Amino acid sequence: MMQEWANSAIETAKRRGATYADARVMDIRHRDISTKNGEVGTLAESESLGIGIRVIASGAWGFSSTDRLTREGVDACAAEAVAIAKASALAKRENVALVPEKSYVDTWQNPFLKDPFRIPVERQIGLLLAADKEMRRVKGVTVAEGSMSFRRIEQLFVSSAGSSIHQIKMQSGAGIVATSFAGSEIQKRSYPSSFGGQHMLQGYELVESFDLVGNAGRIAEECVALHSAAQCPEGQGTIILGSSQLGLQIHESIGHPIELDRVLGMEANFAGMSFLTTEKLRKLKYGSDIVNVVADARLEHGPGLGTFAYDDEGVAAQCTPIITDGLFTGYLSSRETASSIGEKRSGGTVRCESWNRLPMIRMTNISINPGTWKYDDLIADTGDAILMDTNRSWSIDDKRYHFQFSTEIGWEIKGGKKGRMIKNPSYSGITTEFWNSCDAICSRDYWTLWGTPNCGKGQPQQVMGTGHGASPARFRNIKIGVAFAK
Amino acid sequence: MAIKSKSPIADLERIAERVLKLSDADETEVDIGSTTDALTRFANNTIHQNVAEHTLGISVRAVVDGRTARATTNKTDDESLRRAVEAAVSLARNEPENPGLLPMLRTQKYQKVARFFPATAAATPQDRARAVTRVCKMAEKRKQTAAGIFSSGVSQSLLANSKGLFAHYEQTHSEFSVTILEERSSGWAKSNSPDIRTLDPEVLAESASRKAAESREPREIPAGRYTTILPPSAVLDLVGFLFYDFAGTAVLDKRSCFTGRMGKKLLGDNITLWDDVYHPLQTGPPYDGEGLPRQKVLLVDKGVPKNLVYSRATAKKMKARPTGHGFSLPNEYGEAPMNLVFAGGDKSLDEMVRTTERGILVTRLWYIREVDPYEKILTGMTRDGTFLIENGRVAGGIRNLRFNESIIEMLSNVEMLGPAVRAAGEESFEMVVPAMKVRDFHFSEVTKF
Numbered sequence: 001m002m003q004e005w006a007n008s009a010i011e012t013a014k015r016r017g018a019t020y021a022d023a024r025v026m027d028i029r030h031r032d033i034s035t036k037n038g039e040v041g042t043l044a045e046s047e048s049l050g051i052g053i054r055v056i057a058s059g060a061w062g063f064s065s066t067d068r069l070t071r072e073g074v075d076a077c078a079a080e081a082v083a084i085a086k087a088s089a090l091a092k093r094e095n096v097a098l099v100p101e102k103s104y105v106d107t108w109q110n111p112f113l114k115d116p117f118r119i120p121v122e123r124q125i126g127l128l129l130a131a132d133k134e135m136r137r138v139k140g141v142t143v144a145e146g147s148m149s150f151r152r153i154e155q156l157f158v159s160s161a162g163s164s165i166h167q168i169k170m171q172s173g174a175g176i177v178a179t180s181f182a183g184s185e186i187q188k189r190s191y192p193s194s195f196g197g198q199h200m201l202q203g204y205e206l207v208e209s210f211d212l213v214g215n216a217g218r219i220a221e222e223c224v225a226l227h228s229a230a231q232c233p234e235g236q237g238t239i240i241l242g243s244s245q246l247g248l249q250i251h252e253s254i255g256h257p258i259e260l261d262r263v264l265g266m267e268a269n270f271a272g273m274s275f276l277t278t279e280k281l282r283k284l285k286y287g288s289d290i291v292n293v294v295a296d297a298r299l300e301h302g303p304g305l306g307t308f309a310y311d312d313e314g315v316a317a318q319c320t321p322i323i324t325d326g327l328f329t330g331y332l333s334s335r336e337t338a339s340s341i342g343e344k345r346s347g348g349t350v351r352c353e354s355w356n357r358l359p360m361i362r363m364t365n366i367s368i369n370p371g372t373w374k375y376d377d378l379i380a381d382t383g384d385a386i387l388m389d390t391n392r393s394w395s396i397d398d399k400r401y402h403f404q405f406s407t408e409i410g411w412e413i414k415g416g417k418k419g420r421m422i423k424n425p426s427y428s429g430i431t432t433e434f435w436n437s438c439d440a441i442c443s444r445d446y447w448t449l450w451g452t453p454n455c456g457k458g459q460p461q462q463v464m465g466t467g468h469g470a471s472p473a474r475f476r477n478i479k480i481g482v483a484f485a486k
Numbered sequence: 487m488a489i490k491s492k493s494p495i496a497d498l499e500r501i502a503e504r505v506l507k508l509s510d511a512d513e514t515e516v517d518i519g520s521t522t523d524a525l526t527r528f529a530n531n532t533i534h535q536n537v538a539e540h541t542l543g544i545s546v547r548a549v550v551d552g553r554t555a556r557a558t559t560n561k562t563d564d565e566s567l568r569r570a571v572e573a574a575v576s577l578a579r580n581e582p583e584n585p586g587l588l589p590m591l592r593t594q595k596y597q598k599v600a601r602f603f604p605a606t607a608a609a610t611p612q613d614r615a616r617a618v619t620r621v622c623k624m625a626e627k628r629k630q631t632a633a634g635i636f637s638s639g640v641s642q643s644l645l646a647n648s649k650g651l652f653a654h655y656e657q658t659h660s661e662f663s664v665t666i667l668e669e670r671s672s673g674w675a676k677s678n679s680p681d682i683r684t685l686d687p688e689v690l691a692e693s694a695s696r697k698a699a700e701s702r703e704p705r706e707i708p709a710g711r712y713t714t715i716l717p718p719s720a721v722l723d724l725v726g727f728l729f730y731d732f733a734g735t736a737v738l739d740k741r742s743c744f745t746g747r748m749g750k751k752l753l754g755d756n757i758t759l760w761d762d763v764y765h766p767l768q769t770g771p772p773y774d775g776e777g778l779p780r781q782k783v784l785l786v787d788k789g790v791p792k793n794l795v796y797s798r799a800t801a802k803k804m805k806a807r808p809t810g811h812g813f814s815l816p817n818e819y820g821e822a823p824m825n826l827v828f829a830g831g832d833k834s835l836d837e838m839v840r841t842t843e844r845g846i847l848v849t850r851l852w853y854i855r856e857v858d859p860y861e862k863i864l865t866g867m868t869r870d871g872t873f874l875i876e877n878g879r880v881a882g883g884i885r886n887l888r889f890n891e892s893i894i895e896m897l898s899n900v901e902m903l904g905p906a907v908r909a910a911g912e913e914s915f916e917m918v919v920p921a922m923k924v925r926d927f928h929f930s931e932v933t934k935f
Contacts, residue, residue, distance in 0.1 A: 034818055037739075040581045041818025045573050046558035047566075050541070063537040067560045080538055087611035088526070088533040091619040122580040129582075142740045145818070181740035186859045266529045268633035268672075269665040270912065272852070272869075275934070356539040393855040397867040397886060402933035404865050404888060406857055426857070428888070428931060459527055459635045459663075460537075482930050483857045483865060483890050 002027075002166075005074050006158035009053045012078035014160055018055035018085070020098070021078070022159040024312060025051045026355035031117060034147040035128040037136065042147075043121070050355035053081045059095030060088035065356040098335040099345055101315050103162035108309035110299065112170045112203030116150035119204045124148055127212060128176070134216035135178045140224035143179040144216075147196060148172075148207060149453070155312075163314040171305065171465065173199030173453060174207045178220040182227045187423065189223040189408050191215045193244040194391050199451035199465060201303040222409060222421070229421040232410055234481035238382060239427055240474045242389030243442075245407055246368065247450035247468035253431040254286075254293055255366040255466065257400035258322055258330070259457075260337040271457050272398025275431070276328065278341055284328040287435030290371055293323040295332055297348060297364035302449040304467020306364035308351075313359055315348035322366065326436070334361050353462035360458050365449065367469030371441025375472060378440055385413040386480060388425045393483075396431075404428040406483050426483035434475060442471035495654050498644040501544060501562055506648055508564075509571045511548035511578070513590045515647040517775075517814060519543045523639035526614040531622040531632050536611060547815060548574035549590065552583045554816050584816075586799050590647045596772045596779050597764060599655075602640075606658035606682040609638040617662075621691040625666055630695055634664035638682055645777050655771035661910065662687045665870060666694040670935065671704060671883055673697025674850045674870035676719060676910045680769055697849055697871035701883025706932055707874060709887060713845035713901070714927035715838045715875070718909035718919050720851045724893055725826070726914020727856060727864055732761070732785050733811075734800040735820025743862045743894065744791045753789040753897040756831065760784050761795060761811065761823030767908040767918045768825045775814035783809050785823060789898070797821040830920035831903025838902050838923040840878045846887070846929070847873040847880060854913045862893040866913075867933065887929040899925040 006023040013021035027049045034041040050067035051074060062085025066077040116124075128146035135144035151171040158164050175197015179188040192198040192210055200206050241249060257274040261267055276284070287293075294301075297308055297317035309317055313335055320330040331341075332349040352359040379387075388407040396403040410425030411418050449469040456463050498518045505516040520542045527535035544567065545558040555577030559570040614636040625632035638660040645653045661678035662685045673694035677685055716724070728743070736742035744752075762782040763770050772780050776798060783793050796804065797812025800820045811821040839847060846868075854866035868886045875881060904921035 036818040039584060039586070039818075041816065043555040043577050043581055043816055044557065045577060046543075046545075047570075048543075048558075048560045050560065060533065061535060063535070065537075065539045065541075067542055068540065077540075084524075084536045084538060084611045087615045088536040090612070090615040091528065091531075091533040091622055093530070093532040120580060121577055125581055179739075179741060181745060181860070184860055186741055264530070265631065265633060265667070266534055268529055268631075268667060269527075269635060269663055269674075356541055358535060358537050393857050393865065395853040395855045395865045395867065395888075397888075397933045397935075398852050398869050399933075399935060401935065402867070402886075402888060402931060404890075404931075424858070430934065459535075460523070460525055460637075479931075483863070485890070485930060 002156040005051055005069055006156055008071060008074050009051060009078040010158055010160050012075045013053060013055045013082055016079050016082035018057045018082050020056040020160055021053065022157065022313060023051055023053045024155055024157050024355055026153065026155040028354060029152040031150045033124055033128065035132050036145045037143060038129065038132055040125055048354065051077065052352065052355045052357065053078050054358065055081045055085050056096050057082045057085035058089035060085050060092045061096055062088060063358045096336060097339040099338045099343065101335060101346060104310060104314065105164045107166040109168040110170060110201045110303055110307065114204035116172050116204040117152065131176045131212040131216040134213055135176065135220040138217060138220035138224055140180050140182065141178050141220045142181045146176040148174040157310065157312065157314050159314050165310045165314060167309055169201055169308065170203055171199060172202050172204060172206045173197055173451060174210060174212065176212050176216055178223040180223045180227065185227055187223050187226040189219040190390055191219045193450060194408060196453055199305055199453045201305060201307050225421055226409065226423045229423040232386065232422050232425040232481045234485050236477055237480050238385035238474065238476050239478050239480065240378065240382065240385055240387045240472055243446060243448050243470045243472050244450050245389055245391050246470035246473055248391045248394055249405065250366055250368055250468045250470060251452055251466060252394060252396045253400060253403055253434065254322065255363040258332050259361045260331040260333045261361045263331065264337055264340055270459050275399045275401050280328055282327065282329055285326055285436065286323045286328040286432055287326045288438045289326045290441055291323050291326050291435055291438050292369040293366065295320045295322050295347065295349065295364050295366050301365050302469065304365040304449045305451040305453060305465030306467040311348045311350045312352050313350045315346045318348045320347045332361050332363065337361065351464060353464055357462045362464045363466040365467030365469060368441065370444040370447045370471050373440050373442045375442050375446050378442060378474060379413060379418055380416040382413050382416055382474060386422055386425055387411045387413055387418065401430055403431065404483060424484050426481055428479050428482050437476045437478065438473055439476055440474040442473065446471040495642060495644060495656065498642060502644055502646040505544065505546055505567055505571060508568050509548060511550050511575050513549035513648050515547040515590055517545040518644045521639060521641040523637065524611060525635055525637035526611065526618055527635045528618045528622060529633035531626050533615060533618055544570060546570045546574045548578050550575055550578045552587055553578040553581050554584065554587055555581065556816065588798050590649045591651050591777050592649045593651055594777055594779055596653060599764060599772050601657040601680045601769055603658045603681040606638050606660050606680060607640050609682050617687045621664060621687055624691055625695065628695060630698055631667040632664060632691065636687065637661045643771060651777045653773045653777050657769060660685055662690055664691045664694045666691065666698040668698045668702060671698050671701040672870045678910045678916060701871045701873060704883035704885045706885045709929045709931050711926040711928050713842050714924050715835065715845060715847045716922045716924060717835065717849065718907050718921050719911040720848050721919045721922050722909040722917050723851045723854055723911035723913040724864060725919060728893060729826060730822050732794050733820050733822045734794045734796040734804050734806060737794055738800065738804060741859060743860050748791050751790055752894060753786060754900050755788050756900055756903055757786055757789050757897045758829040759786045760827045761825050762827045763825040765827045765918055768827065770825055774810045774812045776812050778808055778810040778812065780810035783823065795821050795823045824915065827918040828906050828920055830906030833902040833904050835904065835921055839875055839880060842875045843877060845875040847875055857890060863890055864893060865890045885935060886933045888931040889928060890930045891928045896924050896927065901925055
């Protein structure tokens with residue numbers, strides 16, 4: 001049926017005057033489970049099936065979507081998309097132009113071992129409650145929480161240029177959090193990462209690999225210990241970022257500024273613009289010589305939340321060098337934005353949250369290549385520093401220059417040795433100054449492809465999962481502790 | 487082409503009846519939402535995105551042997567509805583018993599709210615395109631660049647259960663947001679309303695244009711503590727971070743900034759706020775996720791946190807009365823006030839500026855995140871028109887600043903309040919808030935533009 005609905009949409013759009021049309025039929029299934037203090041919180045499943053139709057007519061874009069999947073419903077939706085495009089043309093300055101892309105007829109599914117929807121929910125709840133119990137064994141923990149979420153996204157992309165691409169993506173994620181209130185302070189520790197844990201394009205085997213129960217007691221103890229830890233000092237100094245924190249640093253200070261729609265002003269009203277104006281391409285020294293960053297949507301990069309075979313405008317997955325030996329070398333682009341800056345091909349980074357949303361440029365897997373350092377050697381080589389791990393808050397300006405991050409936990413490094421625990425760690429800086437201060441990156445052995453499942457962009461806002469591979473890295477002369485400065 | 491509501495309430499009612507008939511659970515609840523939305527997006531003085539969507543969600547909650555779970559579908563055929571019911575029942579059967587689960591509500595009485603405006607429902611892509619074209623032409627004439635959105639839509643919802651509860655709600659919504667850019671500056675304005683006739687895109691664009699022009703060539707001033715004038719949209723984006731702190735569950739879990747502080751003087755004498763869904767500038771249904779009528783609740787009285795809001799289950803745990811603020815079950819968060827209304831004052835922004843010797847006038851705040859949940863320190867940036875005030879006058883644009891400010895301190899340092907208005911920001915849902923002149927607002931760093 002998916003093929004029939006999509007074909008019908010394309011035919012109607014063409015008949016109504018569209019010079020280009022594509023349709024995405026998406027069938028999305030979710031399972032969400034959460035627990036808190038020994039009880040089940042959320043326990044829900046959902047499914048959503050519909051079609052989104054994007055057209056160019058009279059030289060302008062139109063988009064409409066519907067879940068009324070009858071011949072009449074789909075045709076009305078396609079006709080509405082064309083009518084909207086014609087209304088858009090009222091304020092048109094020039095015709096929409098797209099760079100060429102081959103047409104593909106293909107089918108793809110990410111590999112996974114265990115279908116999370118076939119795992120009994122009782123077992124999944126049981127795992128979260130077991131971790132919950134371990135956290136609450138630790139005196140001082142006031143809230144113990146756990147969550148799992150699973151997504152199965154089946155989609156068919158059909159275009160008037162002849163593409164017909166069927167993809168199935170299975171996504172899994174889980175995490176636990178211990179929170180402790182004491183005196184006038186709330187502290188928390190998360191595992192494997194904060195804000196929902198770790199998420200990848202994998203099956204339930206990912207969740208089993210975390211050993212949530214085995215790590216629950218450790219994070220609970222760290223959480224309570226934070227109350228009596230030393231406050232993060234204020235000043236300039238060396239920091240080492242754990243790999244999940246570095247993943248978010250990449251997301252905010254590299255991933256967003258390289259989005260070409262932001263650069264070209266299309267997001268100016270909401271998500272903002274970018275300091276990476278087009279004259280900086282292949283000229284700006286973004287980072288130090290050891291900083292190499294790629295945007296890689298291919299499966300060979302790993303099963304990240306930005307992994308696929310084709311993007312949502314039918315462009316094959318690619319690896320784009322973003323920073324090469326410190327030099328800024330590439331943007332995230334679409335067929336339209338690539339055309340705007342004279343590139344020959346889209347970088348293949350366009351995705352939509354669901355069938356009712358317009359595809360737009362989104363990060364794929366934006367990852368920093370591993371360096372050469374062993375972790376212990378890096379610590380021993382460092383002298384004095386603060387090691388910061390697991391994000392607690394993040395903020396960056398609307399051109400992606402100035403950022404401030406804080407993490408859940410830190411440790412003092414003195415004379416090359418990991419010492420006492422530090423609470424409320426934070427650091428801030430200017431994006432290019434920060435990346436140019438990077439002087440050591442740990443090797444592949446410490447590299448993790450982290451998933452950020454909650455990246456918001458667009459109007460209406462779309463939440464998308466992105467991937468960020470990173471290993472711990474060291475940065476010199478960084479401003480530390482400003483978040484809590486009086 | 488007008489937005490035509492695809493699923494009038496009668497259609498939703500028929501779906502609800504079918505769901506309830508299909509279920510043999512001990513208790514069944516069905517929550518149906520239908521939306522028709524359209525949004526015209528512009529940038530670089532042209533429309534670059536123009537979208538419409540029609541969506542329907544049928545969410546079924548089943549109770550079996552003291553356990554409850556939810557399943558949702560957007561398909562209305564018998565097979566899909568049956569599958570949703572079976573999924574809810576099956577999920578519920580496979581979880582541990584929930585001793586805190588209360589029986590579903592019986593029929594309730596609701597106060598009427600009128601938030602459906604035919605003019606909004608009738609707005610067409612052509613209407614939006616014409617307004618956007620006028621704004622883009624104005625910007626072009628001034629050698630400026632416009633970007634923004636103009637949206638309109640209709641949403642309907644219905645909540646029913648096997649105990650006889652039946653509630654429904656219908657609302658229109660419209661929003662216009664505009665950023666006007668110059669080479670080294672920008673301005674912004676935004677408004678939303680259930681009644682599209684109250685939006686004036688050209689007036690909003692004029693305001694954004696003026697801010698962009700007046701903040702040309704921004705200069706850098708040092709970070710520090712400044713008297714700061716926050717328009718309602720900026721106040722909204724900051725105080726929005728307080729909303730969950732008023733949840734009974736947040737206090738029970740000891741993760742509210744009001745833990746141990748209820749009934750004690752915490753904020754300034756001039757800070758009073760309620761949750762009031764019935765306020766004429768508010769929107770939303772007059773009932774909560776379980777169908778309990780929402781009550782008006784005094785949250786803070788002259789700087790003293792007085793009351794929290796409670797779902798039925800939280801109220802039972804905390805020996806309080808439920809206030810009609812519960813989220814749909816099952817959930818771990820309990821409840822929250824979703825219709826905050828601040829008491830305002832009578833000072834205009836002009837008067838706030840005139841009485842400021844040296845300070846900062848903000849247009850918009852951005853990327854606000856919580857740094858310390860108990861002292862309620864927030865960080866974020868200014869954006870789209872930040873101005874220095876000297877000797878009672880706006881003395882030109884300044885580079886954007888990062889703030890790290892405790893909202894508790896901020897609401898203790900409010901020197902002047904404007905009239906409370908329905909404000910639209912980016913970080914929070916809409917509220918009724920005043921502009922504020924705040925003493926010693928803490929800006930910690932400066933950015934490059």
